[in-house]
Amino acid sequence: MQSHFESFRAGDIIFVEGDAPANAFLIESGRVEVSRMWFGVRHVLGELGAGMLLGEVAVIDESPRMMTARALTPCRLMPISTAQITERLAAADPIVRMLLMGQVTRFRLMLATFTGGAAVSRVDVLDKPADADAVGKIRLEGELRVALEHGELEVFLQPIQEIESGCIAGYEALVRWQHPRRGTVMPTEFIRLAEETSLIVPIGDYVLERVCDMLGELKRRRREPLPFIAVNLSARQLEAPELVERILGYLYKRELPPDRLKLEIAESQIFHEAHIARLMARCHSVGMQVALDDFGTGYSNLGPLLTLDFDQIKLDVGFAHALDRPRGVLLVGAIADMARALSCDLVAEGVETREQHEILRLLGCRYAQGWLIGRPVTLEQVLAS
Ligand code: C2E
Ligand code: CA
Ligand code: CA
Helix, strand or coil: CCCCEECCCCCCCCCCCCCCCCCCEEEEEEEEEEEEEEEEEEEEEEEEEEEEEECHHHHHHHCCCEEEECCCEEEEEEEEHHHHHHHHHHHCEEEEEEEHHHHHHHHHHHHHHHHHCCCHHHHHHHCCCCHHHHHHHHHHHHHHHHHHHCCEEEEEEEEEEEEECCCCCEEEEEEEEECCCEEEEEEHHHHHHHHHCCHHHHHHHHHHHHHHHHHHHHHHCCCCCCCCCEEECCHHHHHHHHHHHHHHHHHCCCCCHHHEEEEEEEECCCHHHHHHHHCCCCCHHHHCCEEEEEEEEECCCCCHHHHHCCCCEEECHHHHHHHHHCCCCCCCHHHHHHHCCCCCEEEEEECHHEEEEHHHHCCCCEEEECCCCCCCCCCHHHHHH
Protein backbone atom coordinates (compact mmCIF):
# COMPACT_ATOMS: atom_id res chain seq x y z
CA MET A 1 0.00 0.00 0.00
CA GLN A 2 1.42 3.40 -0.98
CA SER A 3 1.62 5.70 2.00
CA HIS A 4 3.99 8.52 0.99
CA PHE A 5 2.68 12.01 0.30
CA GLU A 6 3.16 14.25 -2.73
CA SER A 7 3.47 17.99 -2.19
CA PHE A 8 2.37 20.67 -4.66
CA ARG A 9 2.85 24.43 -4.55
CA ALA A 10 0.04 26.87 -5.29
CA GLY A 11 -0.46 26.95 -9.08
CA ASP A 12 1.12 23.52 -9.74
CA ILE A 13 -0.73 21.23 -12.15
CA ILE A 14 -1.51 17.83 -10.54
CA PHE A 15 -2.82 16.16 -13.69
CA VAL A 16 -4.11 17.22 -17.09
CA GLU A 17 -7.32 16.43 -18.99
CA GLY A 18 -6.70 13.53 -21.40
CA ASP A 19 -3.84 12.00 -19.32
CA ALA A 20 -3.92 8.25 -18.66
CA PRO A 21 -4.63 7.90 -14.92
CA ALA A 22 -1.61 6.67 -12.88
CA ASN A 23 -3.46 6.83 -9.55
CA ALA A 24 -6.06 8.72 -7.53
CA PHE A 25 -5.33 10.96 -4.51
CA LEU A 26 -6.65 11.62 -1.07
CA ILE A 27 -6.30 15.34 -0.28
CA GLU A 28 -4.56 15.60 3.10
CA SER A 29 -4.38 19.39 3.14
CA GLY A 30 -4.83 22.35 0.79
CA ARG A 31 -7.36 23.13 -1.94
CA VAL A 32 -7.51 21.85 -5.52
CA GLU A 33 -9.36 23.31 -8.48
CA VAL A 34 -10.76 21.02 -11.18
CA SER A 35 -11.46 22.46 -14.62
CA ARG A 36 -12.14 21.45 -18.18
CA MET A 37 -11.53 23.07 -21.58
CA TRP A 38 -14.62 23.93 -23.65
CA PHE A 39 -14.19 25.49 -27.11
CA GLY A 40 -10.76 26.78 -26.12
CA VAL A 41 -12.00 28.32 -22.87
CA ARG A 42 -11.17 26.85 -19.46
CA HIS A 43 -14.23 26.22 -17.26
CA VAL A 44 -13.79 25.68 -13.52
CA LEU A 45 -16.06 22.88 -12.36
CA GLY A 46 -15.33 22.97 -8.68
CA GLU A 47 -12.95 23.03 -5.73
CA LEU A 48 -11.91 20.12 -3.57
CA GLY A 49 -10.44 20.20 -0.07
CA ALA A 50 -8.97 18.07 2.75
CA GLY A 51 -10.50 14.59 3.17
CA MET A 52 -11.82 14.47 -0.41
CA LEU A 53 -10.84 12.09 -3.20
CA LEU A 54 -9.31 13.46 -6.38
CA GLY A 55 -9.01 11.74 -9.76
CA GLU A 56 -10.69 8.48 -8.69
CA VAL A 57 -13.24 8.38 -11.55
CA ALA A 58 -10.62 7.79 -14.26
CA VAL A 59 -9.07 5.03 -12.14
CA ILE A 60 -12.44 3.34 -11.53
CA ASP A 61 -13.36 3.11 -15.21
CA GLU A 62 -9.78 3.03 -16.53
CA SER A 63 -10.36 5.94 -18.92
CA PRO A 64 -8.46 9.18 -19.59
CA ARG A 65 -8.73 12.07 -17.12
CA MET A 66 -11.78 14.21 -17.89
CA MET A 67 -10.47 17.23 -16.00
CA THR A 68 -7.34 19.12 -15.14
CA ALA A 69 -6.47 19.43 -11.44
CA ARG A 70 -4.46 22.43 -10.17
CA ALA A 71 -3.32 23.25 -6.64
CA LEU A 72 -4.90 26.51 -5.44
CA THR A 73 -2.87 26.53 -2.22
CA PRO A 74 0.11 24.41 -1.10
CA CYS A 75 -1.27 20.85 -1.09
CA ARG A 76 -0.31 17.54 0.46
CA LEU A 77 -1.85 14.61 -1.41
CA MET A 78 -1.68 10.91 -0.61
CA PRO A 79 -1.59 8.81 -3.82
CA ILE A 80 -4.03 5.89 -3.91
CA SER A 81 -2.73 3.26 -6.31
CA THR A 82 -4.85 1.81 -9.10
CA ALA A 83 -4.42 -1.63 -7.47
CA GLN A 84 -5.87 -0.36 -4.15
CA ILE A 85 -9.02 0.73 -5.94
CA THR A 86 -9.41 -2.10 -8.43
CA GLU A 87 -8.83 -4.81 -5.78
CA ARG A 88 -11.58 -3.31 -3.63
CA LEU A 89 -13.89 -3.03 -6.61
CA ALA A 90 -13.23 -6.66 -7.53
CA ALA A 91 -14.04 -7.76 -3.96
CA ALA A 92 -17.22 -5.65 -3.73
CA ASP A 93 -20.76 -6.96 -4.11
CA PRO A 94 -21.28 -7.14 -7.92
CA ILE A 95 -24.54 -5.21 -7.60
CA VAL A 96 -22.84 -2.38 -5.70
CA ARG A 97 -20.10 -2.44 -8.37
CA MET A 98 -22.69 -2.19 -11.12
CA LEU A 99 -24.43 0.74 -9.36
CA LEU A 100 -21.09 2.55 -9.06
CA MET A 101 -20.10 1.93 -12.67
CA GLY A 102 -23.53 3.16 -13.79
CA GLN A 103 -23.00 6.43 -11.90
CA VAL A 104 -19.47 6.88 -13.26
CA THR A 105 -20.69 6.25 -16.81
CA ARG A 106 -23.53 8.75 -16.39
CA PHE A 107 -21.16 11.31 -14.88
CA ARG A 108 -18.86 11.08 -17.91
CA LEU A 109 -21.78 11.28 -20.32
CA MET A 110 -23.24 14.37 -18.62
CA LEU A 111 -19.87 16.06 -18.45
CA ALA A 112 -19.25 15.41 -22.15
CA THR A 113 -22.78 16.62 -22.98
CA PHE A 114 -22.70 19.83 -20.96
CA THR A 115 -19.10 20.87 -21.45
CA GLY A 116 -18.64 19.63 -25.02
CA GLY A 117 -15.42 17.93 -26.12
CA ALA A 118 -15.11 14.22 -26.54
CA ALA A 119 -12.84 12.66 -23.97
CA VAL A 120 -15.29 9.79 -24.45
CA SER A 121 -17.98 9.56 -27.04
CA ARG A 122 -21.58 8.85 -26.13
CA VAL A 123 -21.26 5.51 -27.94
CA ASP A 124 -18.15 4.52 -25.93
CA VAL A 125 -20.02 5.20 -22.73
CA LEU A 126 -23.22 3.43 -23.60
CA ASP A 127 -21.55 0.43 -25.24
CA LYS A 128 -19.79 -0.80 -22.09
CA PRO A 129 -21.47 -4.07 -21.10
CA ALA A 130 -22.78 -4.31 -17.54
CA ASP A 131 -21.13 -6.77 -15.15
CA ALA A 132 -22.59 -10.18 -16.05
CA ASP A 133 -22.42 -11.42 -12.41
CA ALA A 134 -24.33 -8.41 -11.19
CA VAL A 135 -26.98 -8.66 -13.88
CA GLY A 136 -27.46 -12.38 -13.12
CA LYS A 137 -27.71 -11.69 -9.41
CA ILE A 138 -30.13 -8.78 -9.68
CA ARG A 139 -32.30 -10.78 -12.10
CA LEU A 140 -32.35 -13.80 -9.78
CA GLU A 141 -33.25 -11.58 -6.84
CA GLY A 142 -36.16 -10.04 -8.75
CA GLU A 143 -37.36 -13.48 -9.81
CA LEU A 144 -37.08 -14.74 -6.23
CA ARG A 145 -39.37 -11.95 -4.99
CA VAL A 146 -41.95 -12.99 -7.59
CA ALA A 147 -41.40 -16.69 -6.75
CA LEU A 148 -42.36 -16.03 -3.15
CA GLU A 149 -45.59 -14.29 -4.21
CA HIS A 150 -46.43 -17.01 -6.77
CA GLY A 151 -45.82 -19.90 -4.39
CA GLU A 152 -42.86 -21.31 -6.36
CA LEU A 153 -40.98 -22.10 -3.15
CA GLU A 154 -41.61 -25.60 -1.93
CA VAL A 155 -40.60 -27.12 1.39
CA PHE A 156 -39.14 -30.64 1.25
CA LEU A 157 -38.68 -32.92 4.24
CA GLN A 158 -35.58 -35.03 4.84
CA PRO A 159 -36.02 -37.83 7.41
CA ILE A 160 -33.97 -37.91 10.61
CA GLN A 161 -33.63 -41.37 12.11
CA GLU A 162 -33.13 -42.25 15.78
CA ILE A 163 -30.25 -44.71 15.30
CA GLU A 164 -30.93 -47.02 18.26
CA SER A 165 -34.64 -47.61 17.52
CA GLY A 166 -34.34 -47.29 13.73
CA CYS A 167 -37.48 -45.07 13.78
CA ILE A 168 -37.92 -41.84 11.83
CA ALA A 169 -38.13 -39.36 14.71
CA GLY A 170 -38.50 -36.25 12.60
CA TYR A 171 -37.57 -34.30 9.48
CA GLU A 172 -35.51 -31.32 8.42
CA ALA A 173 -37.34 -28.76 6.30
CA LEU A 174 -35.29 -27.88 3.20
CA VAL A 175 -36.62 -25.30 0.79
CA ARG A 176 -36.48 -25.67 -3.02
CA TRP A 177 -37.42 -23.21 -5.72
CA GLN A 178 -39.49 -24.66 -8.55
CA HIS A 179 -38.34 -22.17 -11.18
CA PRO A 180 -40.64 -22.00 -14.23
CA ARG A 181 -37.72 -22.15 -16.72
CA ARG A 182 -34.76 -23.55 -14.78
CA GLY A 183 -36.55 -26.35 -12.94
CA THR A 184 -35.57 -27.05 -9.33
CA VAL A 185 -33.13 -24.49 -7.92
CA MET A 186 -31.35 -25.61 -4.74
CA PRO A 187 -31.11 -23.42 -1.63
CA THR A 188 -27.32 -23.22 -1.90
CA GLU A 189 -27.96 -21.03 -4.94
CA PHE A 190 -30.64 -18.69 -3.60
CA ILE A 191 -30.58 -18.64 0.23
CA ARG A 192 -27.25 -16.77 0.35
CA LEU A 193 -28.70 -14.21 -2.08
CA ALA A 194 -31.84 -13.86 0.03
CA GLU A 195 -29.64 -13.45 3.13
CA GLU A 196 -27.80 -10.53 1.51
CA THR A 197 -31.11 -8.65 1.40
CA SER A 198 -34.03 -8.65 3.80
CA LEU A 199 -35.79 -11.13 1.46
CA ILE A 200 -34.77 -13.99 3.77
CA VAL A 201 -37.26 -12.72 6.37
CA PRO A 202 -40.45 -13.29 4.30
CA ILE A 203 -38.94 -16.50 2.83
CA GLY A 204 -38.15 -17.73 6.36
CA ASP A 205 -41.68 -16.86 7.52
CA TYR A 206 -43.14 -18.69 4.54
CA VAL A 207 -41.08 -21.81 5.40
CA LEU A 208 -42.12 -21.61 9.07
CA GLU A 209 -45.81 -21.37 8.18
CA ARG A 210 -45.55 -24.20 5.64
CA VAL A 211 -43.81 -26.38 8.24
CA CYS A 212 -46.58 -25.68 10.76
CA ASP A 213 -49.15 -26.59 8.06
CA MET A 214 -47.22 -29.84 7.50
CA LEU A 215 -47.12 -30.66 11.22
CA GLY A 216 -50.87 -29.96 11.30
CA GLU A 217 -51.41 -32.35 8.39
CA LEU A 218 -49.26 -35.07 10.02
CA LYS A 219 -51.31 -34.64 13.21
CA ARG A 220 -54.60 -34.78 11.28
CA ARG A 221 -53.40 -38.06 9.68
CA ARG A 222 -52.73 -39.35 13.22
CA ARG A 223 -48.99 -39.88 12.82
CA GLU A 224 -48.10 -41.27 16.28
CA PRO A 225 -45.83 -40.24 17.83
CA LEU A 226 -46.02 -36.95 15.98
CA PRO A 227 -42.59 -36.42 14.31
CA PHE A 228 -40.71 -33.16 14.85
CA ILE A 229 -39.68 -30.87 12.00
CA ALA A 230 -36.45 -28.88 12.20
CA VAL A 231 -36.30 -25.49 10.47
CA ASN A 232 -33.19 -23.54 9.43
CA LEU A 233 -33.03 -19.93 10.61
CA SER A 234 -30.84 -17.15 9.23
CA ALA A 235 -29.25 -14.28 11.13
CA ARG A 236 -31.74 -11.66 9.90
CA GLN A 237 -34.66 -13.76 11.08
CA LEU A 238 -33.02 -14.18 14.48
CA GLU A 239 -32.67 -10.39 14.82
CA ALA A 240 -36.46 -9.94 14.92
CA PRO A 241 -37.35 -9.58 18.62
CA GLU A 242 -40.79 -11.16 18.16
CA LEU A 243 -39.57 -14.25 16.24
CA VAL A 244 -40.40 -16.87 18.90
CA GLU A 245 -43.79 -15.32 19.67
CA ARG A 246 -44.61 -15.36 15.95
CA ILE A 247 -43.62 -19.03 15.69
CA LEU A 248 -45.74 -19.83 18.76
CA GLY A 249 -48.63 -18.00 17.11
CA TYR A 250 -48.33 -20.26 14.03
CA LEU A 251 -48.22 -23.38 16.25
CA TYR A 252 -51.06 -22.45 18.61
CA LYS A 253 -53.31 -21.47 15.69
CA ARG A 254 -53.05 -25.11 14.54
CA GLU A 255 -53.15 -26.52 18.10
CA LEU A 256 -49.66 -27.96 17.78
CA PRO A 257 -47.30 -28.63 20.73
CA PRO A 258 -44.17 -26.37 20.53
CA ASP A 259 -41.84 -29.32 21.15
CA ARG A 260 -42.56 -30.66 17.61
CA LEU A 261 -40.78 -27.73 16.00
CA LYS A 262 -36.98 -27.51 16.30
CA LEU A 263 -34.92 -24.51 15.33
CA GLU A 264 -31.55 -24.94 13.61
CA ILE A 265 -29.03 -22.15 13.92
CA ALA A 266 -25.64 -22.41 12.20
CA GLU A 267 -22.62 -20.99 13.99
CA SER A 268 -22.11 -18.63 11.04
CA GLN A 269 -25.52 -17.05 11.80
CA ILE A 270 -24.72 -16.22 15.45
CA PHE A 271 -23.73 -12.57 15.80
CA HIS A 272 -25.21 -11.50 19.14
CA GLU A 273 -24.83 -14.34 21.60
CA ALA A 274 -26.71 -12.52 24.38
CA HIS A 275 -29.71 -12.06 22.07
CA ILE A 276 -29.62 -15.73 20.97
CA ALA A 277 -29.35 -16.77 24.64
CA ARG A 278 -32.61 -14.87 25.43
CA LEU A 279 -34.29 -16.36 22.37
CA MET A 280 -33.20 -19.86 23.43
CA ALA A 281 -34.41 -19.33 26.99
CA ARG A 282 -37.85 -18.39 25.62
CA CYS A 283 -37.83 -21.49 23.36
CA HIS A 284 -36.90 -23.73 26.28
CA SER A 285 -39.65 -22.23 28.45
CA VAL A 286 -42.22 -23.68 25.99
CA GLY A 287 -40.30 -26.91 25.27
CA MET A 288 -38.97 -25.94 21.84
CA GLN A 289 -35.49 -27.29 21.11
CA VAL A 290 -32.64 -25.48 19.40
CA ALA A 291 -29.84 -27.17 17.43
CA LEU A 292 -26.37 -25.88 16.58
CA ASP A 293 -26.17 -26.56 12.84
CA ASP A 294 -23.12 -27.21 10.65
CA PHE A 295 -20.90 -27.92 13.64
CA GLY A 296 -17.26 -28.27 12.61
CA THR A 297 -17.37 -26.20 9.42
CA GLY A 298 -15.78 -22.94 8.34
CA TYR A 299 -14.28 -20.89 11.15
CA SER A 300 -16.09 -23.00 13.68
CA ASN A 301 -15.03 -22.59 17.27
CA LEU A 302 -16.38 -23.80 20.60
CA GLY A 303 -17.47 -20.30 21.68
CA PRO A 304 -21.22 -20.78 21.07
CA LEU A 305 -21.21 -24.06 23.01
CA LEU A 306 -19.54 -22.33 25.93
CA THR A 307 -22.27 -19.72 26.32
CA LEU A 308 -25.38 -21.12 24.63
CA ASP A 309 -27.47 -24.00 25.91
CA PHE A 310 -28.09 -25.97 22.68
CA ASP A 311 -30.21 -29.14 22.80
CA GLN A 312 -28.63 -30.67 19.71
CA ILE A 313 -25.38 -30.51 17.78
CA LYS A 314 -25.61 -31.24 14.06
CA LEU A 315 -22.37 -32.58 12.66
CA ASP A 316 -21.65 -31.28 9.19
CA VAL A 317 -21.81 -33.66 6.22
CA GLY A 318 -17.98 -33.82 6.04
CA PHE A 319 -17.69 -35.73 9.33
CA ALA A 320 -19.83 -38.68 8.22
CA HIS A 321 -17.67 -38.88 5.11
CA ALA A 322 -14.50 -38.80 7.26
CA LEU A 323 -15.55 -41.99 9.08
CA ASP A 324 -13.68 -44.08 6.50
CA ARG A 325 -10.43 -42.87 8.15
CA PRO A 326 -9.24 -43.77 11.69
CA ARG A 327 -8.66 -40.08 12.43
CA GLY A 328 -12.24 -39.25 11.41
CA VAL A 329 -13.58 -41.96 13.76
CA LEU A 330 -11.46 -40.64 16.65
CA LEU A 331 -12.63 -37.07 16.04
CA VAL A 332 -16.33 -37.92 15.80
CA GLY A 333 -15.94 -40.12 18.92
CA ALA A 334 -14.47 -37.15 20.80
CA ILE A 335 -17.30 -34.88 19.60
CA ALA A 336 -19.86 -37.52 20.70
CA ASP A 337 -18.23 -37.55 24.18
CA MET A 338 -18.37 -33.76 24.28
CA ALA A 339 -22.05 -33.74 23.26
CA ARG A 340 -22.83 -36.28 26.03
CA ALA A 341 -20.98 -34.18 28.59
CA LEU A 342 -23.10 -31.17 27.57
CA SER A 343 -26.33 -33.26 27.56
CA CYS A 344 -26.74 -32.47 23.85
CA ASP A 345 -28.09 -34.93 21.30
CA LEU A 346 -25.73 -35.49 18.39
CA VAL A 347 -27.13 -35.61 14.86
CA ALA A 348 -24.86 -36.78 12.04
CA GLU A 349 -25.74 -35.32 8.63
CA GLY A 350 -24.70 -36.74 5.27
CA VAL A 351 -24.89 -40.43 6.28
CA GLU A 352 -24.65 -42.29 2.99
CA THR A 353 -23.34 -45.79 3.81
CA ARG A 354 -24.14 -48.65 6.20
CA GLU A 355 -20.54 -48.52 7.47
CA GLN A 356 -20.90 -44.86 8.49
CA HIS A 357 -24.22 -45.66 10.16
CA GLU A 358 -22.75 -48.56 12.15
CA ILE A 359 -19.76 -46.52 13.35
CA LEU A 360 -22.10 -43.71 14.45
CA ARG A 361 -24.22 -46.23 16.38
CA LEU A 362 -21.11 -47.60 18.14
CA LEU A 363 -19.98 -44.04 18.99
CA GLY A 364 -23.34 -43.33 20.64
CA CYS A 365 -24.57 -40.72 18.12
CA ARG A 366 -28.34 -40.37 18.67
CA TYR A 367 -29.65 -39.34 15.21
CA ALA A 368 -28.64 -39.94 11.59
CA GLN A 369 -29.70 -37.92 8.55
CA GLY A 370 -28.57 -38.55 4.99
CA TRP A 371 -29.25 -40.33 1.74
CA LEU A 372 -28.95 -43.76 3.43
CA ILE A 373 -32.00 -42.87 5.54
CA GLY A 374 -33.78 -40.88 2.87
CA ARG A 375 -33.52 -37.97 0.43
CA PRO A 376 -35.53 -34.78 0.93
CA VAL A 377 -39.11 -35.47 -0.31
CA THR A 378 -42.48 -33.71 -0.44
CA LEU A 379 -45.07 -33.99 2.35
CA GLU A 380 -47.22 -36.09 -0.01
CA GLN A 381 -44.36 -38.60 -0.34
CA VAL A 382 -43.93 -38.68 3.45
CA LEU A 383 -47.66 -39.32 3.91
CA ALA A 384 -47.60 -42.07 1.28
CA SER A 385 -44.66 -43.90 2.92
P1 C2E B 1 -28.07 -27.70 5.88
O1 C2E B 1 -29.00 -27.13 6.88
O2 C2E B 1 -26.72 -28.17 6.35
O3 C2E B 1 -28.87 -28.89 5.18
C1 C2E B 1 -28.31 -30.11 4.88
C2 C2E B 1 -27.91 -30.19 3.43
O4 C2E B 1 -27.26 -31.44 3.19
C3 C2E B 1 -29.13 -30.20 2.50
O5 C2E B 1 -28.76 -29.53 1.30
C4 C2E B 1 -29.33 -31.66 2.22
O6 C2E B 1 -30.06 -31.94 1.05
C5 C2E B 1 -27.90 -32.13 2.14
N1 C2E B 1 -27.79 -33.57 2.38
C6 C2E B 1 -28.68 -34.35 3.01
N2 C2E B 1 -28.27 -35.61 3.07
C7 C2E B 1 -27.09 -35.66 2.42
C8 C2E B 1 -26.15 -36.72 2.14
O7 C2E B 1 -26.35 -37.89 2.50
N3 C2E B 1 -25.03 -36.39 1.45
C9 C2E B 1 -24.80 -35.10 1.04
N4 C2E B 1 -23.68 -34.87 0.37
N5 C2E B 1 -25.64 -34.07 1.30
C10 C2E B 1 -26.78 -34.37 1.98
P2 C2E B 1 -29.73 -28.49 0.66
O8 C2E B 1 -31.14 -28.95 0.74
O9 C2E B 1 -29.15 -28.16 -0.66
O10 C2E B 1 -29.62 -27.26 1.62
C11 C2E B 1 -28.44 -26.51 1.67
C12 C2E B 1 -28.49 -25.49 2.75
O11 C2E B 1 -29.46 -24.47 2.46
C13 C2E B 1 -28.92 -26.03 4.10
O12 C2E B 1 -27.82 -26.66 4.68
C14 C2E B 1 -29.34 -24.76 4.81
O13 C2E B 1 -28.21 -24.08 5.33
C15 C2E B 1 -29.92 -23.93 3.68
N6 C2E B 1 -31.38 -24.00 3.73
C16 C2E B 1 -32.20 -24.93 3.21
N7 C2E B 1 -33.49 -24.63 3.48
C17 C2E B 1 -33.48 -23.46 4.19
C18 C2E B 1 -34.50 -22.63 4.78
O14 C2E B 1 -35.71 -22.90 4.73
N8 C2E B 1 -34.07 -21.50 5.43
C19 C2E B 1 -32.75 -21.18 5.56
N9 C2E B 1 -32.42 -20.08 6.22
N10 C2E B 1 -31.78 -21.95 5.03
C20 C2E B 1 -32.13 -23.07 4.35
CA1 CA C 1 -29.79 -27.43 8.77
CA1 CA D 1 -26.20 -28.72 8.41
